[in-house]
Each structure stands twice: as C-alpha cells, then as structure tokens.
Amino acid sequence: xxxxxxxxxxxxxxxxAIPGRDGERVAxxxxxxEVARGEVLGxxxxxxxxxxxxxxxxxxxxxxNMQVTGSVRFDGQELLGLxxxxxxxxxxxxxxxxxxxxxxxxxxxxxxxxxxxxxxxLHNPSLSRRALRARAVxxxxxxxxxxxxxxxxxxxxxxxxxMRQRVVIAIAVAxxxxxxxxDEPTTALDVTxxxxxxxxxxxxxxxxxxxxxxxxxxxxxxxxxxxxxxxLYSGRVxxxxxxxxxxxxxxxxxxxxxxxxxxxxxxxxxxxHAIDGTPPSLAARPSGCQFHPRxxxxxxxxxxxxxxxxxxxxxMAACHRAAEALPMAGGDDGx
Amino acid sequence: MLRILLKRLVLMPFLIxxxxxxxxxxxxxxxxxxxxxxxxxxxLDNPDIVAAAKARWGLDKSLxxxxxxxxxxxxxxNLGTSFRTKQPVLQDLADRLPATLELVIxxxxxxxxxxxxxxxxxxxxxxxxxxxxxRLFALLGSCIPMFWLGLLAxxxxxxxxxxxxxxxxxxxxxxxPNTVTxxxxxxxxxxxxxxxFVDAVRHLILPSLVLGWSVTGIVARMxxxxxxxxxxxxxxxxxxxxxxxxxxVLFNHALxxxxxxxLTILGFTFAYLITGSVLVETIFSWPGIGSYxxxxxxxxxxxxxxxxxxxxGLGFLIANLLTDIAxxxxxxxxRSAA
Numbered sequence: 007x008x009x010x011x012x013x014x015x016x017x018x019x020x021x022x023a024i025p026g027r028d029g030e031r032v033a034x035x036x037x038x039x040e041v042a043r044g045e046v047l048g049x050x051x052x053x054x055x056x057x058x059x060x061x062x063x064x065x066x067x068x069x070x071n072m073q074v075t076g077s078v079r080f081d082g083q084e085l086l087g088l089x090x091x092x093x094x095x096x097x098x099x100x101x102x103x104x105x106x107x108x109x110x111x112x113x114x115x116x117x118x119x120x121x122x123x124x125x126x127x128l129h130n131p132s133l134s135r136r137a138l139r140a141r142a143v144x145x146x147x148x149x150x151x152x153x154x155x156x157x158x159x160x161x162x163x164x165x166x167x168x169m170r171q172r173v174v175i176a177i178a179v180a181x182x183x184x185x186x187x188x189d190e191p192t193t194a195l196d197v198t199x200x201x202x203x204x205x206x207x208x209x210x211x212x213x214x215x216x217x218x219x220x221x222x223x224x225x226x227x228x229x230x231x232x233x234x235x236x237x238l239y240s241g242r243v244x245x246x247x248x249x250x251x252x253x254x255x256x257x258x259x260x261x262x263x264x265x266x267x268x269x270x271x272x273x274x275x276x277x278x279h280a281i282d283g284t285p286p287s288l289a290a291r292p293s294g295c296q297f298h299p300r301x302x303x304x305x306x307x308x309x310x311x312x313x314x315x316x317x318x319x320x321x322m323a324a325c326h327r328a329a330e331a332l333p334m335a336g337g338d339d340g341x
Numbered sequence: 342m343l344r345i346l347l348k349r350l351v352l353m354p355f356l357i358x359x360x361x362x363x364x365x366x367x368x369x370x371x372x373x374x375x376x377x378x379x380x381x382x383x384x385l386d387n388p389d390i391v392a393a394a395k396a397r398w399g400l401d402k403s404l405x406x407x408x409x410x411x412x413x414x415x416x417x418x419n420l421g422t423s424f425r426t427k428q429p430v431l432q433d434l435a436d437r438l439p440a441t442l443e444l445v446i447x448x449x450x451x452x453x454x455x456x457x458x459x460x461x462x463x464x465x466x467x468x469x470x471x472x473x474x475x476r477l478f479a480l481l482g483s484c485i486p487m488f489w490l491g492l493l494a495x496x497x498x499x500x501x502x503x504x505x506x507x508x509x510x511x512x513x514x515x516x517x518p519n520t521v522t523x524x525x526x527x528x529x530x531x532x533x534x535x536x537x538f539v540d541a542v543r544h545l546i547l548p549s550l551v552l553g554w555s556v557t558g559i560v561a562r563m564x565x566x567x568x569x570x571x572x573x574x575x576x577x578x579x580x581x582x583x584x585x586x587x588x589x590v591l592f593n594h595a596l597x598x599x600x601x602x603x604l605t606i607l608g609f610t611f612a613y614l615i616t617g618s619v620l621v622e623t624i625f626s627w628p629g630i631g632s633y634x635x636x637x638x639x640x641x642x643x644x645x646x647x648x649x650x651x652x653x654g655l656g657f658l659i660a661n662l663l664t665d666i667a668x669x670x671x672x673x674x675x676r677s678a679a
Binding site for chain 2: 062095105106116117
C-alpha cells in the first residue's frame with residue numbers, strides 16, 4: 007500500500023447515518039479508501055451501495071440532516087468539521103467534481119462561458135473579465151470543444167450530451183484541482199463519446215498529475231483507467247486493493263460475481279452471469295456480512311458476525327472465507 | 342419568439358371584441374332599470390321624460406342596433422358616455438386608472454419581494470420553524486379578508502397611533518399637483534412638491550401592504566414549490582461543488598430557475614388586481630377603477646361597465662404579453678424556441 011503521507015485523500019472509518027422517526031439508518035459504515043497523487047481509484051458498487059454518498063461526504067455536500075463521522079483527510083488536513091468558508095475554498099479549488107448526468111449538471115439559464123468563468127472567479131476574485139474569458143476559452147479548448155470562442159456565449163441547451171460533459175469537466179478542472187471526483191461520468195453518454203471522455207481524464211492525469219476518484223459500476227472503465235479499486239456493497243467495503251490483484255484473484259464472492267457479470271467476447275457461455283437477489287434496502291440491513299443472503303458460499307458464521315478484513319499482499323477483502331480457494335466465477339483463475 | 346409575440350398582438354383586437362360582445366350582452370340581461378341612474382327614480386312616472394331620456398341615451402333602439410353603434414364607436418376610440426357621471430367613459434377611466442395602477446404596482450412590488458423572499462426561506466429551511474413561520478405568514482395573507490385587514494390597519498396605524506395617514510391618495514387639506522401622468526408619486530415630483538411626494542408615499546403604504554400581503558401568499562407558495570424542485574437538481578449541487586457560497590447558490594443559480602414558473606403567477610395576479618383591488622380601494626377611498634366598477638354595476642351604467650371590462654381584459658392580455666417577454670428574458674430556451 008502507498009505510504010499514508012503521499013496520499014492526497016485518506017478516508018478512514020467513514021460512517022454516514024440518516025436519522026429517522028424509527029431510529030437512524032446507517033447508509034455507509036466503516037468505509038476506508040485512499041488515493042495517492044496522480045492515481046486513479048475506482049469506487050465500484052451497485053446503486054445504493056453508498057459510493058456517491060461517500061464522495062458527497064468528502065465534498066461536504068451531504069444534506070444537513072445526515073450525520074457523518076470518521077475521518078476524511080485531504081492532503082493531511084481533516085475535512086470533516088472544517089468551517090464552511092475553508093471548505094468552500096477547497097471545493098472547486100483543490101477538489102472538484104464531475105457529475106453523472108451532463109444534461110442536468112449545468113444551469114440552463116446561464117451561458118456555458120459564464121458558468122466556467124464563475125468557477126474560476128470564485129477562487130480568483132481579482133481576475134478581470136477579459137482574463138476570465140481567456141482562461142475559460144482555454145479550458146474549453148483543453149477539453150477539445152471546437153470553436154471555443156463562439157461556444158463560450160452559448161447556453162447548455164445548444165450543446166450535445168457529450169459536449170456538455172466536456173463543459174462539466176472544464177468547470178471541474180478550472181482551478182487545477184489536485185483531486186477530481188467523477189461520479190459515473192460516462193454512464194449517461196454514448197459509447198463512442200465515453201471513450202473520448204475517458205481519454206480526456208487520462209490526459210489530465212498524465213499532464214496535470216490529477217488524482218481521480220472514479221465512481222462507477224462499469225468494471226471495464228475501471229480496468230482501463232484505475233490503479234486501485236474499492237468495491238462497496240451495502241454501505242461497506244467488500245474488497246479493495248491494486249487493480250491487477252483484485253481482477254486476477256478476487257477474494258470476495260461479490261467481487262467475483264461482479265467480474266463474472268461482465269460479458270466477454272471470448273466467453274463460450276450464451277447466458278450472462280448474474281448475482282442472484284438484490285442488494286438489501288437501507289431499512290432492512292442483514293446481520294453479519296451484508297452479502298451473505300446472496301452468497302453461494304455463506305456459512306452460519308456469515309449471518310452472525312461482520313467479517314474482518316484479511317490482507318493478501320496487494321488487496322484485502324472482508325469475507326470470512328477470503329483465504330480459502332473457493333470455486334468462484336470471475337477472475338482469471340475462475341475462468 | 343418574436344413571431345409568437347407578433348401573433349399575440351394581431352390576435353388582441355379580436356379577443357377584445359369577444360370580451361366586449363360578451364359583456365355587452367350579459368349586461369343587458371341583468372334585471373334592473375338603468376333609467377334610475379340617468380333621470381332618478383322620481384322622474385320614472387313621467388312618460389315624457391322617460392321617452393326623452395331613452396332617445397337621448399339610445400335605449401329606445403333594439404339590442405343589435407345598440408351593439409353595432411357601440412362597436413362602431415369603439416372602433417373610433419369612443420367608449421360612450423357614462424349614464425351616471427355623464428362624462429365620456431374614456432375620460433372617467435383615464436382619470437381613475439393611474440390611481441389603481443399606482444396602487445397595484447406598489448402592492449405587486451410588496452407582494453413579489455416578500456413572496457419571493459419567503460418562498461426562498463421556506464425552501465431553504467424546509468420543515469424547520471422558519472419554514473412553518475413563513476408559510477403561516479403567507480397563508481394568512483391569502484386568507485384574511487382584505488376589507489377586514491384594511492379596516493384594522495386603518496384603525497391601528499391611523500386612528501390609534503397616528504403613524505400613517507387615513508384614506509385617500511393625499512391629505513385632503515393639501516393641493517393636489519397638476520395631473521400629468523395621474524401617478525401621484527410622479528406628479529408630485531414633477532411639480533417639485535417634496536412634501537406632497539412624502540405624503541403620497543405615506544398614503545400608499547397601508548393599502549399597498551394590505552393588497553400586497555394577499556399577493557405574498559400566492560407568490561410564496563409558488564416560489565417555495567419551484568425552489569424545492571430546483572434545489573434538488575444537479576446544477577445546484579454543481580454550483581456548491583464549485584465553491585459557491587449559499588447565497589450565491591440560492592439567488593444566482595436556484596432562484597433564477599425557480600422564478601420561471603412564478604412569472605406566470607405574477608403576471609396573472611397583476612392583471613387580476615387591476616379590477617380585483619376593489620375592496621381595498623373602497624376601504625381606503627381610493628379613486629381607482631375598482632370603486633368605479635362597483636358604482637357602475639350598482640347603477641347599471643352599461644357604458645361604464647363595458648368600459649371597465651375592456652380595461653380588465655386589456656390588463657390580462659397585456660400582462661400575458663409581458664409575461665411572455667419576461668419568460669424570454671429569463672429563459673434562453675424560450676428565446677431560441679419557435
């Protein structure tokens with residue numbers, strides 16, 4: 007594992023609870039992950055697994071009624087409980103975010119240029135109008151938008167989905183952030199556009215040393231871009247580690263199931279693998295290992311006790327049977 | 342967008358004609374005798390006077406004939422002569438409309454500003470005491486009867502504490518300024534009469550607040566609902582993620598979008614108040630269209646009734662047009678549509 011001091015983001019024991027009339031509901035619990043400078047972390051999980059919530063917690067953008075505990079260290083500085091003013095200067099300055107749906111992430115009544123310029127001005131209040139415009143046009147160019155000068159004065163509805171996502175990325179990188187959180191940045195886009203967006207991320211990482219947290223459920227995207235992966239299931243980390251290690255030898259049956267569910271061109275099977283069942287709802291979380299009701303390898307102990315992490319050199323998994331060689335689908339060994 | 346507006350303008354005269362026809366016909370079917378207001382009840386027994394009056398005011402002609410004469414006059418900008426005031430209706434309306442507009446514009450400013458603010462506060466602090474208080478205040482404005490509130494306001498602020506003047510547009514002992522625009526605030530300033538201006542402002546405060554509070558309720562509810570909708574959208578989170586402060590997020594990003602649906606309500610309310618301010622005008626002895634309409638209806642003053650209706654109809658059409666223009670100004674998607 008990378009030395010803690012070189013990590014740009016270090017999340018430890020993150021817990022997010024939503025108070026309700028019938029007691030609090032824990033959406034995320036005991037989640038750890040870290041990202042080093044210039045590194046890409048894939049944060050993978052199904053809908054409701056807590057991946058987006060975790061990243062909103064990092065940004066300090068969760069609704070006020072949600073209780074966040076644990077530790078979120080950014081460049082050594084604790085972000086949880088940071089005064090609003092300081093958090094604002096980090097948000098959009100040193101940590102930026104790209105949203106899933108470019109059709110809704112831009113303000114429909116502001117020109118694209120004004121929205122980029124706003125992002126710059128919020129962190130550089132002294133810049134002149136002309137300088138702002140020049141920088142914004144430069145950013146449009148950076149994300150490969152043709153005719154940036156003309157595009158600057160247009161409104162979001164005059165842009166296609168892919169072009170809008172480029173604008174969102176331009177806004178995100180406007181102030182040369184050190185960390186970019188991309189929440190399913192390609193999910194809403196056509197496959198051909200997806201590749202172009204991925205290419206932009208890759209270039210930003212190489213050229214600017216940007217660290218990226220890529221939230222996704224697309225394992226193919228993670229395989230292409232990420233150095234490390236953290237797999238969330240029902241608000242907890244199932245498995246995490248170096249991408250090669252996890253992909254080659256998944257230790258958690260859930261990871262194995264996810265990998266097996268990715269269709270492969272050379273697979274002889276005609277049917278897609280699916281994981282039986284559905285993730286537990288927030289209101290009815292099972293006891294013990296969250297995955298045991300859907301797990302083919304569950305033992306009695308799985309329903310009783312939450313598994314601890316077991317460390318396997320380059321990855322770790324929270325499974326009572328992680329050390330055993332289970333006949334799991336997925337992974338290179340299982341094929 | 343321009344084409345839509347042009348189309349609206351072309352259609353306007355036809356809509357006005359429709360309104361005129363409906364009002365004209367409906368007014369004739371009301372039971373009652375307009376001659377009472379023309380010659381007085383006692384002269385009704387004298388057939389000579391009645392016949393002369395009927396001939397003088399065209400009441401001896403058949404309904405279709407009278408309608409055609411009326412429309413012909415209307416096309417020449419003549420709204421007829423009031424049975425009651427014996428003045429041209431157009432003159433009556435021109436005398437009274439500025440008073441109403443002045444009051445309604447002030448009330449709309451009060452209602453829009455407070456309504457928008459309360460709506461934003463309600464949405465931002467949803468389900469907190471601040472939200473409940475704001476909603477209660479807005480609700481009270483919508484449901485307290487205006488005549489009662491007006492009387493109460495006059496009693497407390499004018500009679501009891503003497504903080505503000507009583508009914509009317511100006512102190513009755515002062516000389517009104519020369520009528521230029523009919524707007525007391527403008528005319529006093531044009532006359533260089535600073536004391537008169539202050540007096541006019543003080544007279545406007547109570548009726549504007551009473552009328553405005555009723556607008557507050559409608560606007561606040563509308564703005565709250567659309568703000569809640571907008572605040573849940575990605576671009577608002579995006580604005581926060583950029584590092585924007587909460588004020589900027591609320592007013593520059595969320596409110597600009599939330600106002601688009603509220604514009605319809607504002608336009609509609611404005612038009613409604615032109616004839617709907619009658620209760621407040623009556624309480625505050627405000628010489629506006631509303632009180633004129635009541636007098637006209639009471640005495641079956643057909644030309645005046647139709648005249649007021651035309652003003653009300655025009656008010657709605659113009660308010661609609663302005664709403665469309667405002668839409669285009671606020672929403673770029675509207676500008677490029679059509």
